Amino acid sequence: MNTVTGAGVNHDTEFLASEVCQICPTRETALFANIKPKDLDEMHSPIKYMICEKGEKLYGMNEKAEYIYTLHDGVVKLEQSLPSGERRIVRLLRRGDLIGVEAVTAAEYQHDVIAMTKVNLCKIPAELVLKFSARSAELHANLMGKWQDALTTSDIWLTKFSTGNSRYRVVRLLIWLSENCHHEEFYMPGREDIGNMLSLTTETVSRTIAGLRRDGDLELLRADRARVDVAVLKKIVKESV
Amino acid sequence: MNTVTGAGVNHDTEFLASEVCQICPTRETALFANIKPKDLDEMHSPIKYMICEKGEKLYGMNEKAEYIYTLHDGVVKLEQSLPSGERRIVRLLRRGDLIGVEAVTAAEYQHDVIAMTKVNLCKIPAELVLKFSARSAELHANLMGKWQDALTTSDIWLTKFSTGNSRYRVVRLLIWLSENCHHEEFYMPGREDIGNMLSLTTETVSRTIAGLRRDGDLELLRADRARVDVAVLKKIVKESV
DNA sequence: CGCCAGCTTGACTACATTCAATTGTAGTGG
């Protein structure tokens, strides 16, 4: 665990995004997709592009929420902890997702957000988004679309990742991970993190994954990279292939 | 189980809401809170007030999403079913909540929505909301607030209702049910429904509840009404009282 | 009054957790 306090963000890598927004790698899916270049200019960007290393904390629960982030590359986890000490990962975010949308409506962030890989993102003042969302119909629509996406994902996590036995849960997670990735091989989080997504212990996750490997349903490449045959996995959980 | 097909809604009780919106019982918390009366008039209300009996289905998953509903009284469940046949309740909605917000951004509803009690609601064309949300800053803000609420609730369901052993889950649900109710006694769903909220079987829920009753931590009044001492329950799950 | 659905209880089984020990792996510095 990287011992980073506070925002723990590498500020050296920040720079104004005014020129880069136009060639944004996530232009299609990001918050500002379809926004007229004129509108974009008008915001004359206090937007900052930045990089966050694996293990770093972007922000913590109950911190004052002032910025929204668009995620260009990498994976972050949204975590909440219970008074009893247990931690639960409530969502993973990746390319194209928004981090901390609650900054628009709420005063405080609702999660601990931690980079699971090296992460590229843009930091946008929430105020800016709020102001422009009232003016730009496109931005307004995009924003609602993002809320909707988050909620749909939440529902999936409830139905697919919190229901059924350990085998089903792990398999459903693997399907989701591989389908949300464009390559053959996909990012596979550590066993403890997987456990915190599925409400299982590391040991149970480890055993289940070992079982899938024995059956030839999962191939581990590196520590955090794997490959699966989605069709086979879907048969296991009886989903239509 | 009420054998209702399709929308299964009691259309006899619908009527134009143009006159009633002004005296709406849920005015404070509802979607149109803070909206200028002038704006409200302009919409000259194709909004319909209606009543839905216990057990009736408001709409089903994958149905075309054309209406948003504001819930004035009663409780509805949002359910999803897995290909394996299991059902999972992903949220309960009650007074002040919006049903089917996805109608604004998505083409199809994402859940089966079923009345758990007798329910009063207003049926609003999604198109209307979309159109006005672009124009009225207040409505726009309200709408985002509702998205936010739904997401916060989802997170709670993941962290509190899907983590820990059966006792913890049931107790946390009881706390939530009683805190979200203004009376001493609160609505308590059937054992099967509770099971589908917590990913537990009816038997386990029944046993757990029986245990709480034996310990004097829960008092059953009628079949679907109960009373608890929240402070005591919070001690059980180690939450700050 | 009797029926039925929902709730409860019991006995047994299956499964995940716990605790503990071991192996594997990535990163560090000599």
Added chain:
DNA sequence: CCACTACAATTGAATGTAGTCAAGCTGGCG
């Protein structure tokens, strides 16, 4: 480059908790 360290993953054995199957019970309603 290798040895060493720290941490992550794996495996085993014992325990505990929830699931399953089956049988009664209860209360509301025709």
